[in-house]
Structures are given as C-alpha cells and as structure tokens.
Amino acid sequence: MNFTARAVLAFFLMLVLLSAAAAIGAYRGFSGEKAQVELALNSLAGVLETRIEMGHNLLTVAKRHLSASDPMIQSVVNDLAELSGQAPLLDKARVNERFTLDADALLKALEASPGVQGDERDLGYVTGLLPRGLEQSAKWADAAQYNKAALEFNSRLKGQLNGRLAMLLGVREAELFTMGDSGI
Amino acid sequence: MRKRFIPFLLVLMVFCSFWTFSQAQAAAVDDQAAVIDVNLAGEITELSKLTEDNLGIGLRVLTKHFLGGADVGAFTEKALSGMSGNENLVLLTVIIGEESYHAALGSRAQEMLGREKVENLLTAHFRQPFIRDRAYDRALASFFLALSEQIQSAAGKKLPANKLLLDYAEKTAVRPAVTSAPASPVSWLEGILSDAENSVRNADRYVQETRQAEEGSGKGMSWFQIALIGFVLYKIFGRKKDGRKGCGPFSWILGTWGVSKFFGWRK
Numbered sequence: 001m002n003f004t005a006r007a008v009l010a011f012f013l014m015l016v017l018l019s020a021a022a023a024i025g026a027y028r029g030f031s032g033e034k035a036q037v038e039l040a041l042n043s044l045a046g047v048l049e050t051r052i053e054m055g056h057n058l059l060t061v062a063k064r065h066l067s068a069s070d071p072m073i074q075s076v077v078n079d080l081a082e083l084s085g086q087a088p089l090l091d092k093a094r095v096n097e098r099f100t101l102d103a104d105a106l107l108k109a110l111e112a113s114p115g116v117q118g119d120e121r122d123l124g125y126v127t128g129l130l131p132r133g134l135e136q137s138a139k140w141a142d143a144a145q146y147n148k149a150a151l152e153f154n155s156r157l158k159g160q161l162n163g164r165l166a167m168l169l170g171v172r173e174a175e176l177f178t179m180g181d182s183g184i
Numbered sequence: 185m186r187k188r189f190i191p192f193l194l195v196l197m198v199f200c201s202f203w204t205f206s207q208a209q210a211a212a213v214d215d216q217a218a219v220i221d222v223n224l225a226g227e228i229t230e231l232s233k234l235t236e237d238n239l240g241i242g243l244r245v246l247t248k249h250f251l252g253g254a255d256v257g258a259f260t261e262k263a264l265s266g267m268s269g270n271e272n273l274v275l276l277t278v279i280i281g282e283e284s285y286h287a288a289l290g291s292r293a294q295e296m297l298g299r300e301k302v303e304n305l306l307t308a309h310f311r312q313p314f315i316r317d318r319a320y321d322r323a324l325a326s327f328f329l330a331l332s333e334q335i336q337s338a339a340g341k342k343l344p345a346n347k348l349l350l351d352y353a354e355k356t357a358v359r360p361a362v363t364s365a366p367a368s369p370v371s372w373l374e375g376i377l378s379d380a381e382n383s384v385r386n387a388d389r390y391v392q393e394t395r396q397a398e399e400g401s402g403k404g405m406s407w408f409q410i411a412l413i414g415f416v417l418y419k420i421f422g423r424k425k426d427g428r429k430g431c432g433p434f435s436w437i438l439g440t441w442g443v444s445k446f447f448g449w450r451k
Binding site: 033036056146 | 318372373375376378390391394396397446449
C-alpha cells in the first residue's frame with residue numbers, strides 16, 4: 001500500500017472515529033436530559049398525592065350534606081379512584097385537571113346547600129380551608145411546569161444536529177400533557 | 185463594667201427560663217386545628233406533667249381538621265411511635281372535620297390501663313360533647329379528668345390536690361371551630377393534610393426537577409473554549425507562513441463558532 005492510499009485510509013478512519021465520538025456524545029447527553037424530564041414527571045406523582053388527600057377532605061364534608069349517589073360526589077369519587085390507580089402519570093395529570101373542575105363545582109353546590117348554610121363549622125370549611133387547600137395543591141400539581149420542561153427538551157432534541165443524531169440512535173421526544181388528548 | 189453585666193445576665197436568665205417553660209408547656213398539646221382554648225391546653229400540659237412525674241404516664245393531644253383519607257387509628261399509632269418516651273404516653277388524636285378520634289396507648293400505658301377501659305372512657309366522656317355538641321374543650325377536659333382518675337386508680341396512688349380541667353369539664357358553651365386559614369404557610373396545611381411537611385417537600389422537589397429538566401444538562405463550550413479550538417484548528421490546517429493557502433485565525437474561530445451552534449455544543 002502506497003503512501004496516498006494509507007493517507008486516505010487514515011483520513012476515513014479519522015472521520016469514522018470522529019462521527020462515532022459525536023454520536024456517542026449526543027446519545028449520552030440527550031439520554032441524560034430525557035432521564036431528567038422523566039424524573040420531573042415522576043415527581044409529579046408525589047404532588048398528586050396531596051390532591052388525593054384534599055379530594056378525600058372535600059368528600060368527607062360533602063357526604064354530610066349531599067347524598068352519596070349525587071352525581072357531583074360521584075364525579076369526584078371517580079377522579080380520586082383514577083388518581084390513586086395505576087394509570088400512567090400523563091393520564092393522571094389529565095384527570096387532575098378534571099378533578100379541579102369537579103371539586104370546584106362540588107364546593108359551589110355545597111356552599112349553596114341549606115345543610116352547609118346552617119352549619120357554621122362546615123360553612124367555614126367550604127368557604128375557607130377546603131378551597132384554599134385545593135388551590136394550593138393545584139398550584140403544586142401544575143402539569144404546565146412539566147410541559148414547559150418537556151417542550152424545551154423536545155426543541156433541543158429537534159433543533160440541533162446532535163439531537164437529530166440522538167434521535168437516530170433511539171432517544172425519543174418527551175411526552176406532553178395536553179388537555180385536548182383526553183377530550184376533557 | 186461588672187455592674188452593667190450582672191443585670192444583663194439576669195434578664196437573659198429570666199428570658200431563657202420563660203422560653204424553656206413555654207416550650208415545656210407546649211409539649212402536651214399539638215393543636216394543629218386551632219380549636220382548643222389556650223388555657224385549657226396549658227392545664228392539660230400541667231396535668232400531664234403531674235401524671236408523668238407521679239404516676240409515670242404522660243398525656244398528649246393532637247388535633248387536625250382532616251386526615252386526607254388516612255385511617256385515624258393507624259395515623260395515631262404512627263404519631264405515637266414517633267414520640268420520645270412513647271411507652272409511657274396516651275395520645276388522643278382528634279380530627280375535627282371528620283368527626284373522628286382515636287387514643288393510642290404506649291406499651292406501659294396499655295399494661296396499666298388496658299385498651300378497653302380507655303375506649304369506655306372515650307365513649308362515656310368524650311364522644312357526646314365532641315360529636316353532638318362540638319364542645320371540644322369540654323370533651324377533652326372530661327375525658328382527661330376521667331383518664332387521670334383511671335390512672336390514679338390503676339397506679340394505686342393519688343395526684344397532689346389540684347383543680348385542673350374542672351372548669352372546662354363543666355362548661356357547656358360551644359366554641360366554634362376555627363376554620364379560617366392562619367397566615368403561616370405550613371401550619372394551616374398541617375391541619376388539613378396528614379403529613380404537610382412531606383407534601384411541601386414533594387412540591388419543592390417537583391419544582392426543582394422540572395426546572396433542571398427545562399434547563400437541560402447545561403454542558404456546552406464557552407466562548408473561550410470555542411475560540412481556543414478554532415485557533416488550534418487554524419494552527420493545524422490554516423494558512424502557513426511558507427505560502428500554504430488557507431483561512432486566517434479569525435475565520436477558523438468564526439467557523440468553529442458556527443459549527444458549534446449547528447451541533448448544539450455551545451453553552
């Protein structure tokens with residue numbers, strides 16, 4: 001093999017090694033970032049526990065003044081069952097949005113009910129502690145924070161050559177939570 | 185100098201003793217629901233000190249508005265197990281908004297009093313004023329008076345003469361529950377969540393992890409590193425003094441800067 005052939009071979013070998021290094025680097029980097037996005041999604045589970053607790057607190061008061069078969073109570077019961085179940089976290093995040101609306105409707109109905117109006121303690125709960133607790137837990141479990149992180153990751157993944165390389169090697173886009181998906 | 189220092193020391197000592205006293209007073213009653221009269225809480229603490237010093241059994245009360253679906257029995261047993269010297273304690277947990285309660289007994293208290301007797305005392309002295317009348321002070325005073333008598337009878341010893349809780353046990357006025365949320369961010373949550381600290385911790389973790397995920401790894405090359413790489417490339421492949429054609433250092437640095445953007449290597 002003459003000098004030119006060896007030089008060309010060495011040049012191609014260098015290109016292959018450089019490409020491999022870039023690909024491995026891209027894969028490792030984006031895999032790590034994807035793992036961080038998934039970690040953020042998993043930590044949403046912890047805050048959803050607080051939502052479940054607040055839901056139980058609301059039901060405790062509601063069952064004293066409305067029939068257990070009341071559709072509004074049933075909606076909240078169903079939401080809590082789904083939030084406590086084995087559904088994927090993104091589905092739970094969607095149910096959490098529905099729970100916010102259902103809990104709000106139930107609180108309004110309770111506030112207007114004669115039973116609560118005649119009960120100083122429960123009226124205090126329905127107009128004071130429960131709405132404030134629900135609001136606080138909703139702030140904590142705000143899926144938009146996760147969505148923002150996932151969107152940033154996806155734009156990095158799709159907007160850079162490194163990201164494209166990582167996608168070729170199997171790194172997928174982060175899932176997004178969208179209200180439209182569930183038809184809620 | 186010495187004359188000035190002594191009064192200062194005395195004030196400091198008085199302040200410290202008051203502080204220690206107030207800490208000790210607060211120990212027997214943890215009123216997270218803010219429904220117990222402050223003076224009653226003080227009397228329960230005093231009674232607990234008497235029973236603890238003379239008969240070896242301490243009294244504890246924990247109030248909350250809600251437990252978030254947790255079982256009051258399991259919650260109380262867990263809370264008792266986390267208290268120091270729990271084998272000598274009787275802990276009564278009162279959940280105002282759920283209208284439920286439970287008494288947990290440490291091993292020595294259980295041996296001395298028996299679970300059945302404490303349950304009977306709760307039914308006879310606590311249940312009606314708590315659930316029907318919502319007279320929380322009266323319910324607690326009646327129960328702890330009866331319990332202290334039971335402890336004295338089981339121990340075969342009398343407590344020093346005192347009038348603790350008597351006034352409250354006879355009162356019939358109903359004191360409404362405080363249901364407005366107090367100002368402190370954790371304290372009002374403590375009353376409605378089984379473990380507010382854990383909830384706050386989870387919320388903080390979620391915020392931190394989403395922020396980290398949003399920012400990405402943060403790894404990338406600085407301007408200086410890009411310029412350095414551009415310069416090294418210029419030295420290897422760039423224009424030479426011996427006449428070899430090629431770009432100058434600035435072009436190489438600019439090119440490296442462009443390529444780093446393309447690959448997403450910049451910070």
